[in-house]
Amino acid sequence: MTPTKSTETHCPYCSLQCGMRLESTRKGVRELSVAVWPEFPTNAGGLCRKGWTAPALLRHRERLTSPLVRDRATGELTAVSWDEALERVAAGLVKIQQRHGRDSVGVFGGGGLTNEKAYALGKFARVALRTSAIDYNGRWCMSSAATAGQRAFGLDRGLPFPLADIEDASVVVLVGSNLAETAPPAARHLEALRANGGRLVVIDPRATATAVRADMHIQPVPGTDLALANGVLHAIVSAGQVDQDYVDARTSGFDQVAALVAGYWPERVERITGVSAREIVGLAQLLAQADSVIILTARGAEQHASGTDTVLAWINVALALGQPGRPHAGYGCITGQGNGQGGREHGQKADQLPGYRKIDDPAARAHVAQVWGIEPDDLPGPGKSAYEMLDAMGTDDGVRALLVFGSNIVVSAPNASHIGERLDALDLLVVADFVMSETAARADVVLPVTQWAEETGTMTNLEGRVILRRQALTPPDGVRSDLEVISGLAQRLGVPTGFDTEPEVVFDELRRASAGGPADYSGIDYGRITRELGVFWPCPDTGNEAAHPGTPRLFLDRFATPDGRARFHPVDHVGAAEQPSPDYPFYLTTGRVLAQYQSGAQTRRVRELDAAAPGPFVELHPMVADLLGVVDGEQVRVATRRGQMVAPAKISTRIRRDTVFLPFHWVGANLLTNDALDPSSRMPEFKACAASLERVGGAV
Ligand SMILES: Nc1nc2c(c(=O)[nH]1)N[C@H]1C(S)=C(S)[C@@H](COP(=O)(O)OP(=O)(O)OC[C@H]3O[C@@H](n4cnc5c(=O)[nH]c(N)nc54)[C@H](O)[C@@H]3O)O[C@H]1N2
Numbered sequence: 001m002t003p004t005k006s007t008e009t010h011c012p013y014c015s016l017q018c019g020m021r022l023e024s025t026r027k028g029v030r031e032l033s034v035a036v037w038p039e040f041p042t043n044a045g046g047l048c049r050k051g052w053t054a055p056a057l058l059r060h061r062e063r064l065t066s067p068l069v070r071d072r073a074t075g076e077l078t079a080v081s082w083d084e085a086l087e088r089v090a091a092g093l094v095k096i097q098q099r100h101g102r103d104s105v106g107v108f109g110g111g112g113l114t115n116e117k118a119y120a121l122g123k124f125a126r127v128a129l130r131t132s133a134i135d136y137n138g139r140w141c142m143s144s145a146a147t148a149g150q151r152a153f154g155l156d157r158g159l160p161f162p163l164a165d166i167e168d169a170s171v172v173v174l175v176g177s178n179l180a181e182t183a184p185p186a187a188r189h190l191e192a193l194r195a196n197g198g199r200l201v202v203i204d205p206r207a208t209a210t211a212v213r214a215d216m217h218i219q220p221v222p223g224t225d226l227a228l229a230n231g232v233l234h235a236i237v238s239a240g241q242v243d244q245d246y247v248d249a250r251t252s253g254f255d256q257v258a259a260l261v262a263g264y265w266p267e268r269v270e271r272i273t274g275v276s277a278r279e280i281v282g283l284a285q286l287l288a289q290a291d292s293v294i295i296l297t298a299r300g301a302e303q304h305a306s307g308t309d310t311v312l313a314w315i316n317v318a319l320a321l322g323q324p325g326r327p328h329a330g331y332g333c334i335t336g337q338g339n340g341q342g343g344r345e346h347g348q349k350a351d352q353l354p355g356y357r358k359i360d361d362p363a364a365r366a367h368v369a370q371v372w373g374i375e376p377d378d379l380p381g382p383g384k385s386a387y388e389m390l391d392a393m394g395t396d397d398g399v400r401a402l403l404v405f406g407s408n409i410v411v412s413a414p415n416a417s418h419i420g421e422r423l424d425a426l427d428l429l430v431v432a433d434f435v436m437s438e439t440a441a442r443a444d445v446v447l448p449v450t451q452w453a454e455e456t457g458t459m460t461n462l463e464g465r466v467i468l469r470r471q472a473l474t475p476p477d478g479v480r481s482d483l484e485v486i487s488g489l490a491q492r493l494g495v496p497t498g499f500d501t502e503p504e505v506v507f508d509e510l511r512r513a514s515a516g517g518p519a520d521y522s523g524i525d526y527g528r529i530t531r532e533l534g535v536f537w538p539c540p541d542t543g544n545e546a547a548h549p550g551t552p553r554l555f556l557d558r559f560a561t562p563d564g565r566a567r568f569h570p571v572d573h574v575g576a577a578e579q580p581s582p583d584y585p586f587y588l589t590t591g592r593v594l595a596q597y598q599s600g601a602q603t604r605r606v607r608e609l610d611a612a613a614p615g616p617f618v619e620l621h622p623m624v625a626d627l628l629g630v631v632d633g634e635q636v637r638v639a640t641r642r643g644q645m646v647a648p649a650k651i652s653t654r655i656r657r658d659t660v661f662l663p664f665h666w667v668g669a670n671l672l673t674n675d676a677l678d679p680s681s682r683m684p685e686f687k688a689c690a691a692s693l694e695r696v697g698g699a700v
């Protein structure tokens, strides 16, 4: 049948934000199908399985289409009108704030929200609730890389260059990234890199689908990437291979780092990392002899209690080799969530105002207060980070009510049984979602919202490219957009204006609020995004005919620090906060599989994806399996000091003998993980803790 309508839009999931066409036939929604949009540059028509099947959730039988309120008598969630649900929420929030103060109400956002939603949510917290308690799941994602990027370069944009630049580097190093499964269409750049004669290095305790494509796979003990980077830099310095001209011209602080890495001789680093001295020196030589090197980190390196320092250690290597700010070279972080980049710029973070401004900067407060029509003194100060806010729920020092938009914390927060207890201690939990996530199922009020293809809004992809998701179909009866929910609540809290429900109007306000800030969007509009297939920030409004072209590549002339120089940071190895012991002899690490997304709230409900990845597993080495006496598929209990779970063994020579791996897309993995936090980014240590294993037996 001939399509009647084709809409160019973007996938609802990861930070690649693959362009796709949604085509609907005369038969309407049921016929909605995905087609390629080859012109969109980031994915050039490529999509993974999750993208192809994304429409399945739009008219899913488990779709929420009515607000639900927990009946006090029966304890059941019961359908009510929107008015009743919003009244109940607003009345509850007012009562709690009257009794316990403004900061007793918290807001928890997500890196999957559009820029418009993230902006509106931050404004709602500060202007309508006047609470400092707002943070979001990005803390658990790329916050360590963001903190490191700001310290070293004065600015955090995940990739400071378009993704395709990696094709023309001489060597690309992926530190803790399983790109082939977590951004599959991006893997074509790795193929092109190698076809162009470039080399790929993957650093991962597991020989993942990404690592098996590498020219060099380095398999360190979890949580030792910092020591590895220092060891590599030691070898570069010892061999006299530092790019001294670049270091002198464009950086500061090298001498302290050189002094520190003098203590990281290869044999010592071998003992810490489990990587042989020969491989460490080999990697250093490969990097030092290359014309251009790109070092990219992802969650494997970052989700540690020393994640920020680990990223700084790899940035030190890149700087010593003279790479950042040169074409097809430098350091980047591969952001994860759909709007992982934009979601961290527009004010849903505890210490931040729109445009990537700091909430404790008087000039930033004055600018944003003026856009919002309030006094700077009426803006709250910085609040607690995501995990700290959740950890304090229901205590004297914490929030009593929590509004959740775009996160399924029951599954995705570390030390999840503790977080479950804290959720129970709340007086009011409100969740906006389109399915009954594990978190929504515990809420007092559930607000059913529209999905990606039913609304319009901008996202900023992993490259810093601002793109536009366009509405392709009418939402089902009974649902409202997040912007409508926020606006409806603001009105009931006595703030009748300033919360528009039209995405483009909200974007125009965001542009003004971001103007002059580090992430300046003021020169970007929906029309430009459409014509130019995305615009890279910063893109200030020039105020005249000659529009700013946007900034695909950062730092070419200077870094964003006050003196324009990048900073070296001396950082020492500390290792995972919890080390294996006789009772818990293995390292447990966690991560992702291709067919599931995050907490699984969306993808577990898509039949094809559920069939491809139907449940959790424990990946372990055959020698460990022999020790436990388990065969492939047999049930194994994994326990840590915080909890335990049982899952079938997946026996594989691809993992280190001292390490086991669990995917976190189902309830379980996070009952085990450690909530030790990075001191500066407040990132939890999802990627390393101490675990024991035991055979339970029984076939799957
Ligand atoms: N299919 C799929 N794709 C996704 C997502 C998803 O849920 N599913 N989520 C998106 C999001 S939000 C994110 S943040 C990204 C994450 O993307 P990635 O960071 O690529 O994904 P992870 O699987 O969390 O971790 C990557 C690798 O780190 C390794 N690792 C574990 N511990 C260590 C360590 O100590 N050092 C090193 N060097 N490596 C270690 C793991 O073995 C794993 O292979 O993916 C995005 N894309």
Ligand SMILES: Nc1nc2c(c(=O)[nH]1)N[C@H]1C(S)=C(S)[C@@H](COP(=O)(O)OP(=O)(O)OC[C@H]3O[C@@H](n4cnc5c(=O)[nH]c(N)nc54)[C@H](O)[C@@H]3O)O[C@H]1N2
Residues within 6 Å of the ligand: 110, 111, 112, 113, 114, 137, 138, 140, 141, 142, 299, 303, 336, 337, 404, 405, 406, 407, 408, 409, 411, 412, 413, 414, 432, 433, 434, 435, 437, 449, 482, 590, 591, 592, 597, 598, 599, 600, 601, 602, 664, 669, 670, 673, 686
């Ligand atoms: N053990 C372990 N835990 C981890 C990680 C790990 O590697 N290991 N990774 C961490 C990382 S990197 C991340 S990013 C987090 C992610 O974990 P979560 O924060 O739980 O992210 P999602 O599963 O994407 O949850 C999004 C929820 O919001 C809903 N939703 C989606 N879009 C919207 C929207 O526009 N509006 C509203 N109102 N709702 C929406 C979805 O249906 C879903 O229920 O998990 C972290 N947890």
Ligand code: SF4
Residues within 6 Å of the ligand: 011, 012, 013, 014, 015, 016, 017, 018, 043, 046, 047, 048, 049, 050, 051, 052, 182, 183, 184, 185
């Ligand atoms: S790679 Fe990411 S954005 Fe692209 S189709 Fe897959 S999930 Fe969607």
Ligand SMILES: [Mo]
Residues within 6 Å of the ligand: 140, 141, 142, 336, 337
């Ligand atoms: Mo993430």
